[in-house]
Amino acid sequence: MEDEPDDDDPRRRALVEVAAQVLAEDGPHGLSLRKVAAQAGGSTQLVYTLFGGKPGLVDALYSEGFRRLAIAQQRALQAAPPPGDPARILALGHAYRGFAQTEPSFFSVMFGRAVPGFTPARSTRAASRQSTFGVLVQTVRECLDAGTLRAPDAADLARLCWATVHGLTSLEQSGLLGTDDVEAFVAAALCVPVDAHRPPGQPGAGAASL
Amino acid sequence: MEDEPDDDDPRRRALVEVAAQVLAEDGPHGLSLRKVAAQAGGSTQLVYTLFGGKPGLVDALYSEGFRRLAIAQQRALQAAPPPGDPARILALGHAYRGFAQTEPSFFSVMFGRAVPGFTPARSTRAASRQSTFGVLVQTVRECLDAGTLRAPDAADLARLCWATVHGLTSLEQSGLLGTDDVEAFVAAALCVPVDAHRPPGQPGAGAASL
DNA sequence: AACGCAGGTATAACAGCGTCATGAAACCGT
DNA sequence: ACGGTTTCATGACGCTGTTATACCTGCGTT
Numbered sequence: 001m002e003d004e005p006d007d008d009d010p011r012r013r014a015l016v017e018v019a020a021q022v023l024a025e026d027g028p029h030g031l032s033l034r035k036v037a038a039q040a041g042g043s044t045q046l047v048y049t050l051f052g053g054k055p056g057l058v059d060a061l062y063s064e065g066f067r068r069l070a071i072a073q074q075r076a077l078q079a080a081p082p083p084g085d086p087a088r089i090l091a092l093g094h095a096y097r098g099f100a101q102t103e104p105s106f107f108s109v110m111f112g113r114a115v116p117g118f119t120p121a122r123s124t125r126a127a128s129r130q131s132t133f134g135v136l137v138q139t140v141r142e143c144l145d146a147g148t149l150r151a152p153d154a155a156d157l158a159r160l161c162w163a164t165v166h167g168l169t170s171l172e173q174s175g176l177l178g179t180d181d182v183e184a185f186v187a188a189a190l191c192v193p194v195d196a197h198r199p200p201g202q203p204g205a206g207a208a209s210l
Numbered sequence: 211m212e213d214e215p216d217d218d219d220p221r222r223r224a225l226v227e228v229a230a231q232v233l234a235e236d237g238p239h240g241l242s243l244r245k246v247a248a249q250a251g252g253s254t255q256l257v258y259t260l261f262g263g264k265p266g267l268v269d270a271l272y273s274e275g276f277r278r279l280a281i282a283q284q285r286a287l288q289a290a291p292p293p294g295d296p297a298r299i300l301a302l303g304h305a306y307r308g309f310a311q312t313e314p315s316f317f318s319v320m321f322g323r324a325v326p327g328f329t330p331a332r333s334t335r336a337a338s339r340q341s342t343f344g345v346l347v348q349t350v351r352e353c354l355d356a357g358t359l360r361a362p363d364a365a366d367l368a369r370l371c372w373a374t375v376h377g378l379t380s381l382e383q384s385g386l387l388g389t390d391d392v393e394a395f396v397a398a399a400l401c402v403p404v405d406a407h408r409p410p411g412q413p414g415a416g417a418a419s420l
Numbered sequence: 421a422a423c424g425c426a427g428g429t430a431t432a433a434c435a436g437c438g439t440c441a442t443g444a445a446a447c448c449g450t
Numbered sequence: 451a452c453g454g455t456t457t458c459a460t461g462a463c464g465c466t467g468t469t470a471t472a473c474c475t476g477c478g479t480t
Contacts, residue, residue, distance in 0.1 A: 167377025
């Protein structure tokens, strides 16, 4: 009766690690159960006993992607100014874009329906969302509390920041943003959703970032 | 030697229409050559003679998606205030979101790597982009010329608007935006990238839209 | 210690996929 | 009317996810 994921099962973690490597190397299209199983030294049945099938494995990969994104967020915040500075929000945005560029296959699995039949489980989606979006909300809230940003609701502003950064990143990855000087444009654009809510008289985070 | 797409070939257009129907009904995962061929009353070879393979067919579907999006844009602008009013930009945003909700499978093909091996051809991507993004740039430029909006560059502001709307739409479709009252939030958020660049003293397009 | 039962694993098969080679049929210019 | 070219349908190949079957391993009982 006990069929909870049991995420600490070392065999599960090992298989997810192998699958993550295959995903990173061969892309979402090359992620096949036979390749993962072979590279893990077993048979495809392994995936079925541990994950119930490919969707289960991809679900674990989905979580793993958000876990890595959360790590990138954490590192970005550690290298950023202390809490209350809107530059921290920009740092999160750059970390987001950097993650998409470093792990485009993970990004596609998380946001782009890259694996044909897969839709993340509701609980997985909620948990993954919370682990990364919560950090952004907290960062925004610190700015509101410090008075360096003004907005009616922290979560709403965080949502808007996320959407802007995600849209820029997603369009850039799709090659639709326009090829001329993408880097500079994105760097400048990332300042807008923050500056738009900054009370006047404060120095902006500046377009000199990135 | 003549192997240009010849987009007016009625057989091509018919097959694209059938494929579009299969895509809309069964999703990107259910889009198989055998099903398209059967529904068109032929064999899979048809796709190879007309499109050179599945990527070619999907490439045509990609263009078709942007063509439909352009139509939605056109209709939205016809029902919007005359040129120069920033509300036209909002109307385009709502049309974009409406398209994503009406044709989610097309949206996934266009922006989300929904078909495993497919990447749009460079020329297809450029043409598709121009046909829809050009409209937005033009609409923004009219606002800049009318003085109802102020920004250093029309294309840059248009890019930012697109990214914001696309991010909101994409995250909403992925179920990651947050389930509580998505509609109202999106409606309000769509006003921000416009209001942020509006010279003070002008009445905003208001959050009462949508 | 030996047995029996349960669970996990590997093998092999099945249906479906995109793709391509083969033969037949149709079309078209000469 | 004929010869050449192009197109079409059929079937096969290798791949995919999934599943049934047989084996084998390990644990609890007697």
